[in-house]
Amino acid sequence: MTDARVRFIVDWVLRCLADHTIRGLPEYFERQFLHGLGHDDTSIGESGLLLSGAVAHGLFGNIWLHARESRAPPRADSASSGPDTSRLLSARGGKGARSRRQSMAGSRRQSNVLASPRMSSVHVSASPRMSVVNSGLLGSRKYSIAGGPLDVLRMQHVVISVSKVWCRLPPELLSARIQHMISMEPIPFVLPLRDAFEDSEHVHLVYDGLSAQAVCLTDKVFDDMHLSEEDADEHGFCEKTVQQIVWKLLKSLEQAHSRGMVHGSLRMGCCYFNDPEDLDSLQILEFGLAALFDCPTAVPPAMILSPLEADRTDPVPAYRRDFQCLAEMAFLMLGGQPICSLNSSKEELAKRFRRGAVNFSDKSYAHTTEDAKDFVVDVLRPACFRKNTKLQPCYEVSVYMSHRWFYARRDNPDQLTLLYDVIVMRKYDTWRNTLRLRCNFMKILADHMPLKSIGHLCEDLAKLSATISEEPGAVSWTMVVNHILKTCPILHLLQKVNKAFGENEEMPVINIRDTRQAIEAWRRKRVREIVWQVFNRSKAYNGEMQADACWEGFHNGVLHVWSRPLRVVDIVFPPGGEESDARQRELQAFLKSRKRVRFLELLSKTDAARPI
Structure with a gap:
């Protein structure tokens, strides 16, 4: 180890210790978290992004699958009767606006590659005065208005919004890691990170876009298993399909591990296909976020069974965690059921993965090849049960890529292409x-x-x-x-x-214990998000707004309906009993006593004051 490496490690540790010391101060979240990303103003309000549309619950935060980059369209006669709009925007935004447009332009060029080959030009009549032409480019639309053509490019992006509560690194180190992920060479099948913005509550990571036809791996497996007999012969789900998907995931891990990087939380829900019929259109989300953020407690139940807590016996980075997640996905796709029962406790899950035990005795694996079973067992096998080798952990993926499951066998060649039966489908x-x-x-x-x-x-x-x-x-x-x-x-x-x-x-x-922890975490997550919704609707991205406008926002409906349409105040203070009415009166008196209110002050009046 060189002197420079030692100084780097010592500096890293001291920065983390200093950040941990001041983390409990009220002013901790009132500073700028992102630096050196090519634009001075990192506010989400200046990014031109519209966080709306389809949203998925990710492992670290909400995933906006089709966030749009909205730019105000210039007037039709601007070329002859008015100044250049782009220059006005540049003058107002300064250096930050120019660099941000350059970053988004680069994102557009990269996203064009992601466009599905099946997306052909379609003409749709929008109104008697306006027509819309969807081009083959992802998110590109041409508007034709009576009086002259007008081109407006609305770029789609995937945006992952992570609460700053879960930032694992100090702002300086966090920004450096994000900048490295933006500028690094692309990793096969990994959705590239293009930019990052923030508000008082979140860090917003902006990725390339997904096509309108994109489908999650969880849903693709379901759809392929339920194809009709005519379509199943060509696109049905079989072990060969599982083999191809696992191989592509290994190719991605091979590139990442050789650079000392890991995904850290690989699962079915973070894999998408831009074209459901093309496995080469695979895009992996949430890559590397496990090194930047702590894993919240409020995650969709049983979305990933592999323990995400750091194991002190494993090397750093956690290469083995990626292999455990990969084996879990392969086992699920081969037989339609997870490695452990969904009713298992956290202790039982940790014990099972620590031992690397897996059971193929269920009849749903009756037609699974022995090579596939051996592959899952080999990937799950702990280091203490393996032969000693001089191979470095970052190159261990090459051993699994040379497994005999991925190479043709002469005995029973039709077993790989045998479509799954109804037992696997039902499971x-x-x-x-x-x-x-x-x-x-x-x-x-x-x-x-x-x-x-x-x-x-x-x-x-x-x-x-x-x-x-x-x-x-x-x-x-x-x-x-x-x-x-x-x-x-x-x-x-x-x-x-x-x-x-x-x-x-x-x-x-x-x-009871695991369920209680999950419900309480989801309750804090819900209250925190809808309280921030009040500030976000008023474009108070700095976390401060007028108190009277805040009280009005509490009586608006929530944007994302979880169970049924409700007002914000009805969720923060569920009706029923004198205690709920008393807390509402207390909040109203608090807001009337001041002109402006801050997000963290308001949050302290709810039951989401503690971490999610």
Whole structure:
């Protein structure tokens, strides 16, 4: 190790220690987090991005799948009767605006490559005075208005919004890592990061766009399994398809690991295909974010079973974590079910992955080749059970890429192309529906129960479990519903998710401790997001706004409906009881006592004051 390397490590550690010391100060989030990204003003309000449209719950924050870059269109007669609009924008924005347009222009050029080959030019009549032509370029539209043509380019981007609460690194180191990810050479099948912006609450990472036809890997597997007989012969899902997907993921990890980088949180939900019929259009999201941000507790349940906590026995970066996630995905796609039961506790999951144990005895793996089974076992095998080798951990992926599963075998060549039977389809459908229903269950309780009620609910369930349940610490769905209805009459909503924990509603499979942690985290996440929605609607990106406008914003409806349309105030202070009314009056008095209010001050008056 060189002297320069030692100085770099010492400087890194000292900066992290200093940042941890001041993290609890109120002024911590009132400073600029991003520096040196090519534009002086890093505010999301100056980026021209419209965060709207389809949104997915990512591992680190919300993923805006089709965020648009909106630019004010120039007038039709601007060339002859007015000044150059672009120069005005440049003069107003200064150096930051010019560099930002250059960055977005580079993003447009890269995104053109992502356009699906099936996206042909289609003419759609928008109105008698305006027609829209969708070109083959992603997000490019040409507007023809009576009186002359007008070209307006609305670029689509994927934007991941991460709360600053989860920043793992100090702002200087965070900016340096983001800048490195922007300027580095592209990694195969990884969606490139193009820019980053911020507001008082979030860091917004701007990526290249996905096509309008893009589909998540979770949904693609489902769609291919349910193709009709005519289409299944050509595009049906089989082990050969799994092999091709896993190979592309390995190619991506090979490039990343050789540079000392890891994905850190690879899963089915972060893989998208720009063209559902073309596996080469694979795009991997959330690459490298595990090194920048801590993993929140409020994540979609069972979206990833591989433990994301750092293992001190593994090398740094966590190369093995990528392999565990890859093996989990391969096992799921081969047989339609996860490595561990979705009702397993966190301790059971950690124990299973620590041992690297996997079971192929289920009949859904009856037609899986032995080579595929050996591949999953080899990837999951812990280092203590492997032969000693001089190969560096960053090049371990080459061993898996040379596995015999990826090379032709003469014995039974048709087994790879054998379409999956109904057993695998049903198991995969059950897994996919369970994830959706459990996520909706968390959202329902987050909308209607404050933290205090959630705590009382879980304490009562724990006492009940200790007296009547065969498994202490676990309760059935029927017990949970009966106790929820005592304080929160939402039976019509709970009936929609009654299969979230299995078909048998009387079986005690709900782990009370893990479920409580998840519900409380989702409650804090929900309250924090809708309180910020009040500031975001008023374009108060610095986290400060007029107090009277803030009170009006609390009586507006929420933008993202989780369970049913509700007002912001009805979620922050769920109706029912004198305590809720008293807290509303307290908040109203607080806002009337001042002219302006800050986001963190307002958040401290809710039950989302603690971390998510």
